[in-house]
Amino acid sequence: MAGSRVTIKDLAEKLNLSTSTISRALHNHPTIGKKTIQDVRKLATEMGYLRNSVASNLRRNKTNLIGIIVPRIDINFHSRAISGMEEVAYKSGYNITICQSNDSYEREVANTQTLLANMVEGVIGCLALKTKNCNHFARFKEHDIPLVFYDRVCYEIESSKVIIDDFEAAFRATEHLVSIGCRRIGHIAGSQTTGIFVSRLEGYKAALRKNKIPINHNLICFPEDLSYESGLECARKFARLTKLPDGIFCANDYTAISVIQLFKKLNIKIPQDVAIVGFSNYPVSTIIEPALTTIDDRAFEMGQAAAKLLIRQIEDKNLNIASETIIIKTDLIIRESTQRQMLIKSEI
Amino acid sequence: MAGSRVTIKDLAEKLNLSTSTISRALHNHPTIGKKTIQDVRKLATEMGYLRNSVASNLRRNKTNLIGIIVPRIDINFHSRAISGMEEVAYKSGYNITICQSNDSYEREVANTQTLLANMVEGVIGCLALKTKNCNHFARFKEHDIPLVFYDRVCYEIESSKVIIDDFEAAFRATEHLVSIGCRRIGHIAGSQTTGIFVSRLEGYKAALRKNKIPINHNLICFPEDLSYESGLECARKFARLTKLPDGIFCANDYTAISVIQLFKKLNIKIPQDVAIVGFSNYPVSTIIEPALTTIDDRAFEMGQAAAKLLIRQIEDKNLNIASETIIIKTDLIIRESTQRQMLIKSEI
DNA sequence: AATATTGACGCAAACGTTTGCATAAATGGA
DNA sequence: TCCATTTATGCAAACGTTTGCGTCAATATT
Secondary structure: OOOOOOOHHHHHHHHOOOHHHHHHHHOOOOOOOHHHHHHHHHHHHHHOOOOOHHHHHHHHOOOOEEEEEEOOOOOHHHHHHHHHHHHHHHHOOOEEEEEEOOOOHHHHHHHHHHHHHOOOOEEEEOOOOOOOOOHHHHHHHHOOOOEEEEOOOOOOOOOEEEEEOHHHHHHHHHHHHHHOOOOOEEEEOOOOOOHHHHHHHHHHHHHHHHOOOOOOHHHEEOOOOOOHHHHHHHHHHHHHOOOOOOEEEEOOHHHHHHHHHHHHHOOOOOOOOOEEEOOEOOOHHHHOOOOOEEEEOOHHHHHHHHHHHHHHHHHOOOOOOOOOEEEEOOEEEOOHHHOHHHHHHHHO | OOOOOOOHHHHHHHHOOOHHHHHHHHOOOOOOOHHHHHHHHHHHHHHOOOOOHHHHHHHHOOOOEEEEEEOOOOOHHHHHHHHHHHHHHHHOOOEEEEEEOOOOHHHHHHHHHHHHHOOOOEEEEOOOOOOOOOHHHHHHHHOOOOEEEEOOOOOOOOOEEEEEOHHHHHHHHHHHHHHOOOOOEEEEOOOOOOHHHHHHHHHHHHHHHHOOOOOOHHHEEOOOOOOHHHHHHHHHHHHHOOOOOOEEEEOOHHHHHHHHHHHHHOOOOOOOOOEEEOOEOOOHHHHOOOOOEEEEOOHHHHHHHHHHHHHHHHHOOOOOOOOOEEEEOOEEEOOHHHOHHHHHHHHO
């Protein structure tokens, strides 16, 4: 491929020096003479020398490469997380290589193979929805390659994790509904095979219990997935109830938006009749009318934290830090979909 | 790093064979005996052998690595494009490594250095907004590394390009407005230092000329950028005109949405009073009410096309394909923001 | 039976860097 | 003047694979 790339040997010949001296000069090694260093660097830029990091990596047994496995790059949450990882990696001199699992177990296994073969020094992963066991990730541990999960993490093997406190966030979201006067609070739940959605449901229930509101199973909807369309199904179910809920906490923003839009068509007033809270703070939540109260998922910060943690583990070779869990603080962002007071005021 | 990784030598010792035989066996070389191949493969999986691709890459002078430089990963357009690239790369056995320029020229230069040092076999790039010259990309050509730009491309150096026909798309969008009866058609333009936005403005003008509608410079707004906030500025300007436009073609969806939302607040009816067309088909364009008519930018397809083209150039070592330009067909997606007929019907 | 052919494998160099150790020249101190 | 120290550089091996060429035995050909 390289159209006759300049190597360290070429520099050595031109300057009548050995390759070792060149190599050391380029690294500012203390035992190399000032003038030699200058000469070498000058010639290097003149001839357009570029270190062949493949060779360097082989020799040093170091790649400065971080592997990332995500379900899909084009999901907003993940692209923001990756963006955070890239930033931290760049500043620390690491490169990133990205694989998509497309939420498929087989593809995720293939991804781990690829990363292992490419000698990544650490891995950041978010489990595919279809993944039920994490044996394929265990291979990283066998090779002493640090592993950090984010969002959808693996509990079966020892690994570091960066998560948000879904329970607490859901709890807070639900209590917020209570605080504005809701008593019949519904929930659109995510797949109960995934930890984060279990926590969100539990947080919701806990908030009700704390406020002595009985849990009404008719008000909890379990759609097939958390897509806009599935959200509409739930919204229709809610609308058909003899008595409407007066607040709904949705496990993500898509379903929250579908509820808002269907209810508006049915002339159900938001937030006066029903207040809505979503989860994730997707860009669309500021656009929808009324703007959606939601939990900010801090994707960028999660990515940053995951990368920082990973790099720390890569560079601290004493494996004392067996594993670590970072919990990112979430924010409840209050917007119009739960702002009853203001609207009442303006109605006066 | 590797916790005593199994190498080809280990396999060779165990089987009393030479490393060359092992290597060939693992590649199913025809001169290796059937039984030997079986034995080798069996032991390899037993011992958990994994090819060290760094060493392999060095020897073969091949990395199977594609470098990608994008302004930002977390912009929907780019994350979809990357997703398309990754898919094609994965199927062809290539890995991708991603750099963000953050729309900064300096960072983009640094990115090219990184990719060169890592011996990428090809590069896909989208220019940073701040980038005014592409000399740093010329270095790839010096090293015979194929280069494909997408969306924001570079005309100064010979390179392949994947673009949409912005002129044609803008022309079609504007003609669509004409076809539903608009005669005072406004435009929110992007930065005229960037080719794609020039083309969109030209397409708009051409459509007006073709339909014998005079170009009214009061109806063309040049905001600082194409953010939601800047869009609001333009929307206010339009609203202050003594005579409102009856249609607006916006250079992206964000500004289109800001216009819709401001006009709604001002009780300007969309599409009856003013019809709106955006550009990009961002997810939010289906959520906004009324849903936004827009041009689908085919980001995923652009990414696929760019990766396919690049891989073809990598593998066709006869550099006959000096450069190639692919123009992706766009779609005009008609939604409520320009559907006057239907609304009129339903009003009857 | 002697030679040609085929099949199966090993030798050793190469890819471009890095690095422990040795060496040579220059300087200092006695 | 001689030895010890410092300074600056070179030698050569190593990282793990791949690959052109050579070798050797077994089989086929005459």
